[in-house]
Every structure is written in C-alpha cells, then in structure tokens.
Amino acid sequence: MPEAISGFSKLSKSEKIEWLLNNYFSQKETARQILTRYWNSDEILQKLHDEFIENTITNFYLPFGVAPNFLINNHLYTIPMTIEESSVVAAASKAAKFWYDRGGFKTKVISTEKIGQVHFNFKGNYQKLESFFRAIKPKLISDTAAITENMVKRGGGIKDIVLKDKTKELTNYYQLHATFETLDAMGANFINSCLEQFATTLKNEAATYANFTQEEGDIEIIMSILSNYVPNCLVRAEVSCPIDDLKSKDISNPELFAQKFKQAITIAEIEPFRAVTHNKGIMNGIDAVVLATGNDFRAVEAGVHAYASRTGNYRSLTHCTVDDGIFKFWIEIPLALGTVGGLTSLHPLVKLALELLEKPTAKDLMQIVAVAGLAQNFAAVKSLTTTGIQQGHMKMHLMNILNQFEATEKEKAQLVEHFKTNVVTHSAVVAAIKSLRQ
Ligand code: MEV
Numbered sequence: 001m002p003e004a005i006s007g008f009s010k011l012s013k014s015e016k017i018e019w020l021l022n023n024y025f026s027q028k029e030t031a032r033q034i035l036t037r038y039w040n041s042d043e044i045l046q047k048l049h050d051e052f053i054e055n056t057i058t059n060f061y062l063p064f065g066v067a068p069n070f071l072i073n074n075h076l077y078t079i080p081m082t083i084e085e086s087s088v089v090a091a092a093s094k095a096a097k098f099w100y101d102r103g104g105f106k107t108k109v110i111s112t113e114k115i116g117q118v119h120f121n122f123k124g125n126y127q128k129l130e131s132f133f134r135a136i137k138p139k140l141i142s143d144t145a146a147i148t149e150n151m152v153k154r155g156g157g158i159k160d161i162v163l164k165d166k167t168k169e170l171t172n173y174y175q176l177h178a179t180f181e182t183l184d185a186m187g188a189n190f191i192n193s194c195l196e197q198f199a200t201t202l203k204n205e206a207a208t209y210a211n212f213t214q215e216e217g218d219i220e221i222i223m224s225i226l227s228n229y230v231p232n233c234l235v236r237a238e239v240s241c242p243i244d245d246l247k248s249k250d251i252s253n254p255e256l257f258a259q260k261f262k263q264a265i266t267i268a269e270i271e272p273f274r275a276v277t278h279n280k281g282i283m284n285g286i287d288a289v290v291l292a293t294g295n296d297f298r299a300v301e302a303g304v305h306a307y308a309s310r311t312g313n314y315r316s317l318t319h320c321t322v323d324d325g326i327f328k329f330w331i332e333i334p335l336a337l338g339t340v341g342g343l344t345s346l347h348p349l350v351k352l353a354l355e356l357l358e359k360p361t362a363k364d365l366m367q368i369v370a371v372a373g374l375a376q377n378f379a380a381v382k383s384l385t386t387t388g389i390q391q392g393h394m395k396m397h398l399m400n401i402l403n404q405f406e407a408t409e410k411e412k413a414q415l416v417e418h419f420k421t422n423v424v425t426h427s428a429v430v431a432a433i434k435s436l437r438q
Pocket residue numbers: 085277278279280281282284380381384389
C-alpha cells in the first residue's frame with residue numbers, strides 16, 4: 001500500500017501515471033501500454049477529454065451504436081445508444097421494427113417543471129416566518145434578475161417559491177421549495193445559482209426584519225440544491241394495436257401472448273423483486289440514449305427510481321391493458337434532460353448524436369428517451385414470456401466469447417454459422433473453438 005500523496009492533481013499526466021505504475025503495478029510496462037494505447041492521437045480532442053474531469057490518465061471507451069426504425073408520432077428516428085451490454089441495441093432495434101410495422105410509438109410531454117430547495121433552520125414563531133416570507137417573496141425573485149434574465153427572455157425562469165414547514169419531521173427545519181422552467185437546458189446550474197441567491201436574500205432580509213427577535217432574525221442556511229426528483233417533469237410513450245396484429249415470427253398465438261405479457265407487467269406492478277429487474281431493463285434503453293446525448297444518467301436514474309416508489313412500494317414504470325381486442329402498453333416517467341449546455345456543445349460525439357436526432361428540443365428528447373425505455377422493456381418482456389431471455393443474450397454473448405479467445409474473422413464466421421443451429425453456452429463455444437483449432 002502506498003503512502004498518501006498530496007498535490008496529486010498538480011502532477012502532469014505522465015507523472016500521475018508514473019506514480020500509479022510505481023505503486024500499484026508489478027507489470028509496469030503492460031499497464032503503461034494499456035493506458036497510453038487509449039490516448040487519442042488528435043491532441044486537441046485528447047485535451048478536451050483530459051479537461052472534462054480531474055486526474056484524467058486515459059480514455060474509457062464504450063460502444064456508440066444506433067437503433068434505426070423508431071417511428072415516433074409518425075416521424076422516423078435512428079436513435080444513438082452508448083452502452084456496453086451486448087443485447088441492448090439489438091433488442092431496441094428489433095422492438096422498433098416490430099412497432100414500426102404496427103403504427104409506431106405515440107408520445108406526449110405531460111409537464112416540464114424542475115424543482116430546487118433552500119433548506120434552513122429558523123428558531124421562532126411560524127406565523128411570523130410566514131408573514132416575513134410573503135413580504136420578501138418579490139425580492140427573492142427580483143434579486144435573481146441577473147441570473148434569470150436570458151431564461152425569462154426565452155420563456156422560462158422561476159415559476160414559484162413556497163415556504164414549507166418541516167418542523168414535524170425535524171426541529172426548526174423549513175424549506176424554500178422553488179419550481180422552475182428551464183426550457184432546453186437540464187438547468188442544474190441555473191437552478192442552483194437561483195437557489196444560492198434565494199438563500200443570501202433570505203438570510204440578509206431576516207437579519208434586518210423589524211418583526212423578528214434577534215434569534216428569529218438569525219436564520220441558518222443549511223444548503224441550497226436542486227432536486228433530482230422531478231415528478232412534474234413527466235413524459236408518456238405508448239404503443240397499441242389490435243391483439244391479432246401482434247402475430248409475428250415469434251408470436252404464433254397473439255391472444256395468449258397478450259395475456260402472458262400483461263401478466264408479466266402486472267407482476268412487476270405488485271412484486272418489488274421483479275419490478276427492480278423489470279425497471280433495470282427499461283433503464284438499459286434510457287441510460288444508453290441519455291449517455292449518448294451527454295445527459296446526466298445518475299440524475300435520471302435517481303429520479304426515475306424515486307418515481308417508481310412514489311406510492312410507497314417500488315413498482316413497474318410500464319403498464320399494459322388488453323381490453324376490447326386492443327393490446328396497449330405504455331410508460332410514464334420523469335425525465336429532466338437538456339439539449340443545450342453541459343456536454344451537449346462540448347463532446348463531439350454528443351453533438352453528433354444530437355444532430356442524428358435532428359437537433360431535438362429537450363421535450364423532443366424526453367419523448368425519444370421514453371420510447372427507448374418502452375421499446376427495451378417490450379423486447380425484454382416479449383423474450384421472457386416467449387423464448388426466454390438467454391437465447392438472444394447468448395447469441396450476442398457469442399461474439400464476446402469469441403473475442404476473448406482472439407478468434408480470427410474466418411473462425412468467427414464459421415462459429416456464428418455453427419451456432420445458428422446449436423444452443424450457445426459458454427462451454428459449448430469454448431468446445432467449438434477448440435475443435436475448430438485442432
Ligand atoms: C438485462 O439487462 C435486463 C433484463 O433482465 C430485463 C428484464 O428482466 O425485464 C432482461
């Protein structure tokens with residue numbers, strides 16, 4: 001174990017790597033080669049990536065794939081996806097084509113409200129705090145004018161601020177709970193800047209408010225931060241068709257398929273162990289598009305899972321009905337996304353992804369991402385309730401195993417052909433490679 005190091009961030013990239021090699025790696029040259037092999041020879045591009053975060057020593061590649069044939073509100077999209085899991089893009093593409101042939105996806109943005117809070121302590125009379133809040137509310141808003149000017153010009157800004165009494169849960173604890181419209185920006189910086197200004201105004205105004213005692217005037221700000229829980233930034237995506245139209249290569253009995261599919265969704269609505277895996281499958285699609293378009297997938301994940309638990313039980317994010325001969329399947333989720341600001345104008349591949357999506361607004365992107373989640377879930381539940389998941393997964397996994405064994409292109413072609421009619425398991429692939437090489 002090395003000694004703790006101070007000033008690591010000030011070292012050059014090569015010095016950082018030397019320190020790592022000297023302290024953690026027995027095969028120093030191998031480790032150095034791996035790290036430097038991933039450097040980009042385009043120095044400008046490399047510098048851009050170096051500066052995204054602190055202490056960059058190399059780049060970490062993920063595949064950037066595309067899923068074509070997504071018909072959304074009668075507009076055809078090819079969706080960019082960044083993900084390492086082998087079956088995700090294939091499943092999305094398959095679901096896209098399936099629904100392309102049945103009228104495509106219908107989507108709607110339900111709401112676009114973002115939230116931020118100033119958390120503070122106040123020791124005193126609540127009625128007095130409420131009167132004070134009412135008196136300073138216009139100033140809370142006007143003091144942010146320099147921050148909000150451009151957003152307001154474009155039609156966004158602060159929608160409201162309310163005072164919340166949380167003292168039943170925690171002594172002396174109150175909030176300014178603010179709502180925002182941030183248009184095409186995800187809005188984290190905008191919201192946090194407004195909140196910090198609210199906190200300053202709140203504290204300063206309290207200190208000179210004539211009706212407060214000295215103790216009441218001494219408001220203690222705990223923190224000011226946006227919330228990633230955005231239950232009023234909601235989007236819905238849906239597919240539907242007559243049950244008979246579900247008939248396809250994998251679905252010989254559409255009525256039986258529809259009933260089993262619906263029950264699989266109901267299970268995820270009532271059973272948390274299944275709901276978590278079910279929603280994980282949805283996030284396979286969602287995260288891949290969120291990442292490719294330079295958005296914050298951790299924020300999306302946190303908000304989506306909180307939404308899935310809003311009733312007190314963790315539940316499915318998708319729902320299904322089979323009524324009057326019609327199969328209907330939909331998702332409703334909160335998505336705080338941006339198509340301007342952040343990585344969207346910095347990362348060349350993110351810019352390319354947004355261009356591929358025809359420069360979407362944040363609302364367009366919400367709908368595209370929701371569709372990717374719904375399509376992914378349709379593909380997963382369709383496989384689960386018909387062939388089982390392993391058939392498709394192992395087909396995709398075949399390539400990973402072949403790569404592990406450094407199979408040549410010729411070997412790959414032969415083995416892919418072989419496994420068209422044989423079950424893919426890890427041991428079967430290993431045996432087939434060995435027998436081919438003998
Ligand atoms: C695997 O990444 C995702 C699935 O487990 C989702 C599901 O079970 O619905 C296949």
